[in-house]
Amino acid sequence: MWRDLRLLAGDVGLVAAKDLRIEWRARTTLGQVLPFALLVLVLFGFALNANRPTLELATPGLLWMTVLFATVVAVQRSVAVESTDGAGRMLLLSGMAPAAAFAGKALAVAVQLLAVAAVLLPGVVLLYGAGIESLPLAVVASLAATAGLAAAGSLLGAVVAGVRAHQTVLPILLLPVVAPVLIAATRAFEDALGTAAVNGWSWVGLLAGFTVVNVALGAVAYGPLMEEA
Amino acid sequence: MSRAGTGDPKPLAGYLDGPARTGSRFTFWLGAATLAGFAGVAALGLLVVPADDVQGDAVRIIFVHVPSALGAYTAFGLTALGSVMWLWRRSEWWDITAHAGAEVAVLLCGLTLVTGMLWGRPTWGTYWEWGDVRLVTTLILFLVMVGYLSVRALGGPTGPVATRAAVVGLVGAVNIGIVNRSVNWWANRTLHQQSSLTEGKLEDMTLLTLVLAFVVAAMAIWWMVMHRFRIGWLERQLADRDIHQAVQARRAEAGR
Numbered sequence: 001m002w003r004d005l006r007l008l009a010g011d012v013g014l015v016a017a018k019d020l021r022i023e024w025r026a027r028t029t030l031g032q033v034l035p036f037a038l039l040v041l042v043l044f045g046f047a048l049n050a051n052r053p054t055l056e057l058a059t060p061g062l063l064w065m066t067v068l069f070a071t072v073v074a075v076q077r078s079v080a081v082e083s084t085d086g087a088g089r090m091l092l093l094s095g096m097a098p099a100a101a102f103a104g105k106a107l108a109v110a111v112q113l114l115a116v117a118a119v120l121l122p123g124v125v126l127l128y129g130a131g132i133e134s135l136p137l138a139v140v141a142s143l144a145a146t147a148g149l150a151a152a153g154s155l156l157g158a159v160v161a162g163v164r165a166h167q168t169v170l171p172i173l174l175l176p177v178v179a180p181v182l183i184a185a186t187r188a189f190e191d192a193l194g195t196a197a198v199n200g201w202s203w204v205g206l207l208a209g210f211t212v213v214n215v216a217l218g219a220v221a222y223g224p225l226m227e228e229a
Numbered sequence: 230m231s232r233a234g235t236g237d238p239k240p241l242a243g244y245l246d247g248p249a250r251t252g253s254r255f256t257f258w259l260g261a262a263t264l265a266g267f268a269g270v271a272a273l274g275l276l277v278v279p280a281d282d283v284q285g286d287a288v289r290i291i292f293v294h295v296p297s298a299l300g301a302y303t304a305f306g307l308t309a310l311g312s313v314m315w316l317w318r319r320s321e322w323w324d325i326t327a328h329a330g331a332e333v334a335v336l337l338c339g340l341t342l343v344t345g346m347l348w349g350r351p352t353w354g355t356y357w358e359w360g361d362v363r364l365v366t367t368l369i370l371f372l373v374m375v376g377y378l379s380v381r382a383l384g385g386p387t388g389p390v391a392t393r394a395a396v397v398g399l400v401g402a403v404n405i406g407i408v409n410r411s412v413n414w415w416a417n418r419t420l421h422q423q424s425s426l427t428e429g430k431l432e433d434m435t436l437l438t439l440v441l442a443f444v445v446a447a448m449a450i451w452w453m454v455m456h457r458f459r460i461g462w463l464e465r466q467l468a469d470r471d472i473h474q475a476v477q478a479r480r481a482e483a484g485r
Contacts, residue, residue, distance in 0.1 A: 152400070152404075155396070156397070156400065159393045159396050159397055160380070160393070165383060169376075169380065169383065172372075172375065172379055173376040173379075173397060175372075176369050176373045176408075177373065177401065177408075179369055179411070179412075180404070180407045183411045183415045187415065202414075203414075206407075206411055206414070210404075213407065214400075214404070217399065217403060221316070221399065221400075224316060224392050225392060225393065225396060228388055228392045
């Protein structure tokens with residue numbers, strides 16, 4: 001049992017490291033997703049008329065909306081890696097459990113989203129004048145939220161993998177499902193940034209629940225999806 | 230029913246194994262009874278039921294709103310069940326049922342949202358109320374189901390399409406529960422009136438009309454799902470037959 005789990009964890013690490021290595025060499029996250037996220041942050045500033053009080057109030061929501069957009073881009077990139085040259089099939093032919101392949105891909109997306117959040121947080125401090133009241137809460141909420149987004153995103157990304165119109169379909173599928181993440185992460189950040197009197201930690205629980213459920217769904221569904229699609 | 234691009238003017242009868250219709254004697258009478266039921270609900274709801282003391286005439290919208298809301302979630306449940314059964318048993322029957330349920334669910338969700346907003350305007354003074362958990366959840370469900378249908382519409386071989394759609398159905402079914410919880414905690418100020426039915430606040434005539442509306446809605450859903458199922462079934466048969474005939478034609482050409 002422990003040996004199986006160790007093997008599984010090893011495979012997860014392998015796939016995640018592979019995806020991250022590809023990302024590092026192609027510099028997609030660094031060169032495209034991060035600048036895109038910063039751009040969205042700037043545009044929100046224009047959209048809200050650079051009104052300081054409004055921006056400060058809306059900061060947690062705007063930050064997580066931006067991460068949501070970045071999720072769509074990151075997942076599309078993660079799907080494209082497996083769609084080219086039948087790489088996804090080869091991954092399964094290696095004999096690893098589909099659940100491990102799924103978890104590895106989700107982990108790689110989560111790491112990239114975490115990097116995006118790590119850049120956006122100082123971004124809102126500088127651009128929107130936000131203040132950080134509880135850094136531990138912000139970090140833990142970011143970990144839980146990006147994990148949830150990556151799990152749901154990687155699963156639905158696998159649904160549209162290999163489909164011609166996947167770039168337009170993915171947002172329609174993903175964004176309604178991750179509405180709870182937006183709600184919970186925003187509330188948690190309202191506490192962490194001190195913009196509203198809420199108990200942010202209770203929302204982290206919801207984020208964790210969302211992540212567990214969607215990782216479980218992905219572990220079950222990834223195999224049939226990759227074998228058939 | 231005609232299929233673009235087949236270029237075959239042959240009538241469907243005799244071309245397929247089963248009857249080339251989506252209706253049967255049963256669905257004819259079911260449809261007729263449903264139409265009569267609609268007329269009955271409209272007559273009772275508009276003419277017989279008295280206006281509400283507080284809500285006035287707006288109360289009459291519940292005869293459409295509540296049955297379509299329950300119907301939408303029932304049809305969505307059918308899609309979720311069909312999705313699980315496809316993933317578990319690879320049963321084509323359940324796959325077509327899931328698709329049929331999804332189309333009916335989108336229709337009824339839309340109807341629920343529109344009637345809810347129309348009722349909200351005179352009663353709450355606003356078309357949309359973010360604090361109302363059920364309305365917000367239903368909107369998310371509507372969007373999830375639209376996504377489900379867009380995956381179906383992508384086309385491709387039957388098996389992979391069914392699996393993709395089934396995963397979307399399953400993901401939607403599980404996550405809509407989380408959506409409901411999160412919206413509930415987020416809003417924690419629900420405006421939606423508590424169920425008048427279970428609290429026994431309804432007058433006799435209103436209650437009777439509402440029960441009739443439930444029965445009629447159930448019949449309408451049944452009718453729609455049956456027809457939509459048969460369309461799906463015929464489409465599959467037609468696609469199989471097309472391939473079979475094409476193979477036969479090629480073999481004949483090759484003289485084998």
